[in-house]
Amino acid sequence: MTVRKGPTTRTRVREVTPERVRERRDDLATEEPLEIRVQAGGERRTLAITMRTPGADFELAAGFLHGEGVAGPGGIAAIGYCTDEDVPPEARYNTVTVRLEAATLPDLPSLDRHFMTSSACGVCGTASIDALRARRPAVPPGADGLKIAPAVLYELPDRLRAAQSVFGKTGGLHASGLFTPDGAQVAVREDVGRHNALDKLVGWALLDGLLPLRDHVLLVSGRTSYEIVQKAVVAGIPVVCGVSAPSSLAVELAREFGLTLAGFLRGERVNLYTCPERIM
Structure with missing residues (x-):
């Protein structure tokens, strides 16, 4: 039976204070790997493996792909947990496949290697300043008229x-x-x-x-x-x-x-x- 882990994991802890020592239950933030696969046409690749807290996995995959320039608005056809034969049942909820609307996978350097990222660090250095300039032109200060007290x-x-x-x-x-x-x-x-x-x-x-x-x-x-x-x-x-x-x-x-x-x-x-x- 495949077990889908939640955002918290129970454990036992020994609490030590000047007044007493006692055993009690504690809740930990769950940390599990998430493999993000992308698919377009008949091709499928692993783009990243990141350590995360289970929950909102599809949002995490979509947001990661957006940040890396792989999928923008309207660029995702479907997202689901992977049922490929190479994924064992116990890893089903730790593997997400994102099907893109594109006919082929984007030709990006980030697709040429598999990322292993920790929960403490993002995928550093994958987007250059030049790439950011092309995707999101700078907004002159005050041009948007936004004011916040x-x-x-x-x-x-x-x-x-x-x-x-x-x-x-x-x-x-x-x-x-x-x-x-x-x-x-x-x-x-x-x-x-x-x-x-x-x-x-x-x-x-x-x-x-x-x-x-x-x-x-x-x-x-x-x-x-x-x-x-x-x-x-x-x-x-x-x-x-x-x-x-x-x-x-x-x-x-x-x-x-x-x-x-x-x-x-x-x-x-x-x-x-x-x-x-x-x-x-």
């Missing part, structure tokens, strides 16, 4: 935290949340990997026909890396906030593409690293 940003971390149901059980998950300029929650996704959480969010928007995500604010629960900004740029998100620090490459990329990048969003404080014109 600082008070709105201050409320977002608490709203994201309140929506993290699995984090509440395990304390071990990252989250990406999408909000409107007035702070209303649109969607939240969780994963052991911060890049996966964002891929799930973008994949949800892609499959629902909501891309590009203009007039939205993205909040990530950890630091903001180059890959996070890259995925936001491709998805058309104009404002990215993090509760921790951004990296130097993230700031450079955000500045070039006219994205407002905010960090250390905690309490009533935020650092605006690029395009502060939108926050006023």
Whole structure:
């Protein structure tokens, strides 16, 4: 019988405090591999194997492919768990096949090698700055007319935290949340990997026909890396906030593409690293 694992896994733990030692049950964030296969025409290839938290697997695959330039809006015909003969029953729910609308597989360098990515890191270095320029032209600061009050940003971390149901059980998950300029929650996704959480969010928007995500604010629960900004740029998100620090490459990329990048969003404080014109 094939067992489909959920986002949490139960274990036993010995809790030690100055007052007592006791055995109790604990919930862990599940971490399992997900193999992403792409199919077009009569050809099928493995594009990536990533460590993720089970749940929203189809969104994760769609978002990953969108970020890598493999599938844009309208480019996915179907997504399903793989039933190929080479996939053992116990791995069925850890293998996803994405059937593309294209007649043949895209001729991309990323298809020439299999990625093995951890939950802590995205697929680094697969999209160049030139490729990003071709896919998503930079938006001059202020050209979109988007304005967000600082008070709105201050409320977002608490709203994201309140929506993290699995984090509440395990304390071990990252989250990406999408909000409107007035702070209303649109969607939240969780994963052991911060890049996966964002891929799930973008994949949800892609499959629902909501891309590009203009007039939205993205909040990530950890630091903001180059890959996070890259995925936001491709998805058309104009404002990215993090509760921790951004990296130097993230700031450079955000500045070039006219994205407002905010960090250390905690309490009533935020650092605006690029395009502060939108926050006023």
